[in-house]
Amino acid sequence: MNILVARSKQDFETAFNKLAAATALGCDTETSGLSARGARLFSVQFSDGDFNVLVPISENIRLGLLEEILANPAITKIFHNAKFDLEFLRESGAAVENVFCTMIAEKVLTKGANQSASLAETLYRYFAVDLDKSQRAKFNKNWDGNWTPELVDYALSDVVYLPELMREQKLWLERLGLKEDFERQMRKII
Numbered sequence: 001m002n003i004l005v006a007r008s009k010q011d012f013e014t015a016f017n018k019l020a021a022a023t024a025l026g027c028d029t030e031t032s033g034l035s036a037r038g039a040r041l042f043s044v045q046f047s048d049g050d051f052n053v054l055v056p057i058s059e060n061i062r063l064g065l066l067e068e069i070l071a072n073p074a075i076t077k078i079f080h081n082a083k084f085d086l087e088f089l090r091e092s093g094a095a096v097e098n099v100f101c102t103m104i105a106e107k108v109l110t111k112g113a114n115q116s117a118s119l120a121e122t123l124y125r126y127f128a129v130d131l132d133k134s135q136r137a138k139f140n141k142n143w144d145g146n147w148t149p150e151l152v153d154y155a156l157s158d159v160v161y162l163p164e165l166m167r168e169q170k171l172w173l174e175r176l177g178l179k180e181d182f183e184r185q186m187r188k189i190i
């Protein structure tokens with residue numbers, strides 16, 4: 001996995017140049033809790049499926065140039081549970097355009113099947129990826145904000161598969177005639 005933890009001006013320029021060339025990017029946040037008003041934003045992650053960037057907000061690093069990526073309507077930003085991440089990003093002042101939510105797509109695709117739409121179970125069904133979520137417990141109000149290699153890998157594992165997952169889900173939404181249902185559900189969160 002090609003990883004960049006963006007801290008310096010040069011890191012941000014490198015990240016911007018690579019990510020701006022993408023048509024779709026997996027995106028995610030790590031936070032201290034569930035409410036954007038009461039919890040802290042710890043990081044924002046991006047992936048084109050190969051190049052992966054983590055912005056360590058917990059280290060007083062700002063999104064900088066990468067806010068332009070989020071606001072660029074020509075790039076699809078793919079989230080799993082977009083409503084959650086968008087609340088934190090908007091609370092921090094970032095504008096986000098052109099969003100695809102893989103969780104909503106999965107709920108539309110599996111309606112009535114009593115299947116979980118969690119990211120871990122969704123990735124397992126599509127790609128046989130066994131996503132380890134054990135590191136998640138470290139992100140709480142008492143976390144010291146230091147990014148270990150294990151935490152970086154964990155945070156980026158949530159975004160690296162999202163571009164391919166979106167491609168697969170779009171195919172199934174089209175095949176099953178569920179594209180309009182999905183778009184209707186997306187309008188509720190945008």
